[in-house]
Amino acid sequence: MTIDVPQAILDALTDVPMPRLPAERPTPETVGVRGLNLPVYRAGCVIVGSGAAGLRAAVELRRRGGDVVVVSQSAWGGTSACSGSDKQTLHTANTADRGDNCLAMARAIRAGGAMDEDTAYVEAVGSSRAMASLQFMGLPLPQDPLGGTLRYQTDHDEAGRATSCGPRTSRLMVKVLAEEAIRLGVPIHNHTTVARILTEGDAAGRRVSGVLAFRGKDRSDANPLGLAVYLAPVLVLAAGGPGELYRDSVYPNGCFGSLGLALEAGIDLVNLTESQFGIGTRREGFPWNLSGSYVQAIPHVYSVDGQGREHHFLADYYRTTRELASNLFRKGYQWPFHATRMLDFGSSLVDLAIWREGRAGRRVFMDFNRNPLPVPGDRPFDLRQLDEDARAYLGTAGAIQGLPIERLRHMNPLAIELYRRYKVDIAAEPLEFAVNNQHMNGGIAVDVWGRSSLARCYAVGEAAGTHGVTRPGGAALNAGQVFGTRVAEHIAATGLARPPEVAAAGPALDQAVAAVHALLRPESPLRVRAIRAEVQARMSEHCGIICDPEGVARALVEARALNAQVRTQGIAPDRASEAARAVQWQQMALASEAVLTALNRFIGLGGGSRGARAICDPAGDGLPMARSGPLEPYRFRKERAEHRGEQIVVRMAQGRIELELRPNRAFDETARPFFERDWPAWLTGAIFDLPAATGRAPC
Numbered sequence: 001m002t003i004d005v006p007q008a009i010l011d012a013l014t015d016v017p018m019p020r021l022p023a024e025r026p027t028p029e030t031v032g033v034r035g036l037n038l039p040v041y042r043a044g045c046v047i048v049g050s051g052a053a054g055l056r057a058a059v060e061l062r063r064r065g066g067d068v069v070v071v072s073q074s075a076w077g078g079t080s081a082c083s084g085s086d087k088q089t090l091h092t093a094n095t096a097d098r099g100d101n102c103l104a105m106a107r108a109i110r111a112g113g114a115m116d117e118d119t120a121y122v123e124a125v126g127s128s129r130a131m132a133s134l135q136f137m138g139l140p141l142p143q144d145p146l147g148g149t150l151r152y153q154t155d156h157d158e159a160g161r162a163t164s165c166g167p168r169t170s171r172l173m174v175k176v177l178a179e180e181a182i183r184l185g186v187p188i189h190n191h192t193t194v195a196r197i198l199t200e201g202d203a204a205g206r207r208v209s210g211v212l213a214f215r216g217k218d219r220s221d222a223n224p225l226g227l228a229v230y231l232a233p234v235l236v237l238a239a240g241g242p243g244e245l246y247r248d249s250v251y252p253n254g255c256f257g258s259l260g261l262a263l264e265a266g267i268d269l270v271n272l273t274e275s276q277f278g279i280g281t282r283r284e285g286f287p288w289n290l291s292g293s294y295v296q297a298i299p300h301v302y303s304v305d306g307q308g309r310e311h312h313f314l315a316d317y318y319r320t321t322r323e324l325a326s327n328l329f330r331k332g333y334q335w336p337f338h339a340t341r342m343l344d345f346g347s348s349l350v351d352l353a354i355w356r357e358g359r360a361g362r363r364v365f366m367d368f369n370r371n372p373l374p375v376p377g378d379r380p381f382d383l384r385q386l387d388e389d390a391r392a393y394l395g396t397a398g399a400i401q402g403l404p405i406e407r408l409r410h411m412n413p414l415a416i417e418l419y420r421r422y423k424v425d426i427a428a429e430p431l432e433f434a435v436n437n438q439h440m441n442g443g444i445a446v447d448v449w450g451r452s453s454l455a456r457c458y459a460v461g462e463a464a465g466t467h468g469v470t471r472p473g474g475a476a477l478n479a480g481q482v483f484g485t486r487v488a489e490h491i492a493a494t495g496l497a498r499p500p501e502v503a504a505a506g507p508a509l510d511q512a513v514a515a516v517h518a519l520l521r522p523e524s525p526l527r528v529r530a531i532r533a534e535v536q537a538r539m540s541e542h543c544g545i546i547c548d549p550e551g552v553a554r555a556l557v558e559a560r561a562l563n564a565q566v567r568t569q570g571i572a573p574d575r576a577s578e579a580a581r582a583v584q585w586q587q588m589a590l591a592s593e594a595v596l597t598a599l600n601r602f603i604g605l606g607g608g609s610r611g612a613r614a615i616c617d618p619a620g621d622g623l624p625m626a627r628s629g630p631l632e633p634y635r636f637r638k639e640r641a642e643h644r645g646e647q648i649v650v651r652m653a654q655g656r657i658e659l660e661l662r663p664n665r666a667f668d669e670t671a672r673p674f675f676e677r678d679w680p681a682w683l684t685g686a687i688f689d690l691p692a693a694t695g696r697a698p699c
């Protein structure tokens with residue numbers, strides 16, 4: 001039986017209109033800095049970013065009486081509003097009758113190592129609340145007739161913890177959270193790009209005092225760059241991931257994140273070596289992940305060379321048609337590349353094969369109107385001749401139709417509808433795709449309340465480096481919701497989220513404006529476009545799924561040279577409106593150096609292949625095999641067990657990037673809360689780990 005879903009329902013889940021933002025209230029206050037006259041906005045807390053994580057923090061803080069403003073480069077930009085996949089996933093605890101519990105979920109979340117154990121538990125135990133409150137705000141998660149949430153299995157998930165509203169889960173999350181923020185009267189300042197974090201005090205007493213931002217609408221003769229000052233005692237960085245770091249990327253355009261911004265403010269970053277890569281359509285067209293039912297429908301995958309000839313290249317890797325088709329199917333729930341899955345003819349051999357086709361200058365396509373062609377000399381494709389996991393799944397789903405497009409339409413008509421919205425009809429024509437960068441697992445180092453190393457500065461969502469080496473599919477969205485809530489609880493407990501009464505921002509503002517002026521130099525030979533091309537090419541060529549020690553070391557030298565040049569020569573924006581982009585590209589070049597510095601050190605410590613990448617090494621003990629024989633150039637080092645227990649911390653001090661190793665924070669699984677013993681800590685606010693003078697009761 002084919003699922004027959006009325007078009008209106010498909011439309012509502014794929015074409016999600018966002019709420020209208022209320023008019024922004026102008027500020028009457030200005031400050032003179034270096035001959036400029038800048039508007040000053042005051043708030044108890046500035047939240048940078050209006051993705052699902054930032055909006056969650058805003059809503060929760062406002063509900064607790066905090067004075068908050070959200071500033072955003074693009075209110076409905078970023079990954080939450082603009083990214084997705086076949087069934088974009090939210091990962092939350094399943095119920096005990098389905099074999100789940102929070103300790104098991106926490107173990108699964110941190111299974112790949114390099115993750116704080118307490119953070120994993122926080123995410124697990126907070127997930128039910130995150131999901132229920134999203135449902136309360138109107139998120140249409142699917143239910144069975146008795147109210148149970150419909151779930152499925154995804155990457156690194158043994159208990160079926162995934163659920164989804166369809167391709168647009170995170171956009172729907174942004175929608176319901178934004179509606180709630182607007183209802184609560186949270187101001188959202190759109191087209192406002194934060195360029196510098198302002199601080200006050202020295203050494204251990206150094207803390208946030210606000211931010212300097214670009215706001216096109218504040219541009220005037222007295223303020224030609226449109227700079228604006230936000231004074232606030234508390235800052236939440238929710239600026240998402242560094243999507244612009246790689247050329248081959250499935251992030252939407254214009255995702256810069258806040259790694260460079262944080263480095264410049266002396267904030268600790270962590271786990272920058274860890275990212276996620278996988279198959280999807282690139283951002284040059286319509287960036288979208290090809291996970292789940294797209295590959296579980298088992299389309300024919302082929303490449304086309306410069307002469308227009310088709311190549312059935314996967315047949316060079318897998319030994320039988322059954323092995324080829326079953327591994328393609330597995331990309332559905334083993335979506336991210338993982339070096340060890342290249343071994344034993346596993347599913348990441350698909351990523352390697354596609355990556356190599358791209359290197360050879362061939363374009364790769366998925367054809368939903370053809371079943372996979374047979375491996376030469378073997379039997380033709382047959383749905384009854386698949387490995388047990390694939391056969392059982394497709395059988396239970398009733399996806400036994402003759403063609404991939406029919407199976408896809410049966411399992412998930414939204415997956416087809418979604419591409420149609422962007423003028424790509426996968427029912428009619430093959431879909432071009434590649435292996436792309438998709439997620440930054442590392443980021444700003446935070447504790448269990450989302451506090452960064454800079455006092456009064458918090459980080460949530462993809463900006464925070466809370467994920468270890470692997471993360472279950474959907475864990476990113478869950479982490480943003482759980483930590484968005486916790487950050488708000490913590491800020492509310494400090495009682496600090498009130499607009500500051502200080503006269504101005506002190507010397508920090510003067511220095512920040514001076515730094516912007518020092519960077520933007522009309523006479524510089526460096527242009528935004530050139531920096532972008534250089535950084536992205538270097539990262540994709542040397543820091544993607546396949547890398548080697550020499551390549552990484554060379555890339556680091558080049559990245560340092562680029563940053564030295566930026567420091568001495570600045571960047572020439574093509575026009576005033578490109579000034580914010582110039583700052584973001586300067587910060588992205590810095591972030592790229594930070595990633596390469598950490599990766600180079602990791603490799604130097606004997607670090608091997610794990611989540612993001614294979615570290616190729618002729619002396620390595622992992623050797624992927626293909627049908628034609630060993631793939632010697634891709635022999636790789638395996639991961640060392642001891643590296644799972646630690647994380648690389650990256651910070652910038654006196655203009656230099658410094659590294660430090662630290663062990664994962666532990667979590668005692670045997671410790672049990674006890675109501676009467678632990679209640680006072682909640683009642684008095686001691687759970688928030690605040691200095692005695694500021695500790696407030698949470699209720």
Ligand SMILES: Cc1cc2nc3c(=O)[nH]c(=O)nc-3n(C[C@H](O)[C@H](O)[C@H](O)COP(=O)(O)OP(=O)(O)OC[C@H]3O[C@@H](n4cnc5c(N)ncnc54)[C@H](O)[C@@H]3O)c2cc1C
Binds near residue numbers: 480
């Ligand atoms: C194709 C794709 C599919 C994915 N699928 C899944 C999935 O199924 N499940 C899952 O859990 N995760 C998934 N992810 C990851 C997940 O979508 C992101 O990690 C998550 O949405 C990040 O949310 P966020 O709120 O932290 O950041 P974003 O949603 O990216 O929001 C960042 C915000 O910050 C603003 N901003 C950035 N820089 C500045 C600045 N300097 N000043 C002011 N504002 C700024 C942006 O305008 C934006 O509003 C996917 C990612 C991609 C790319």
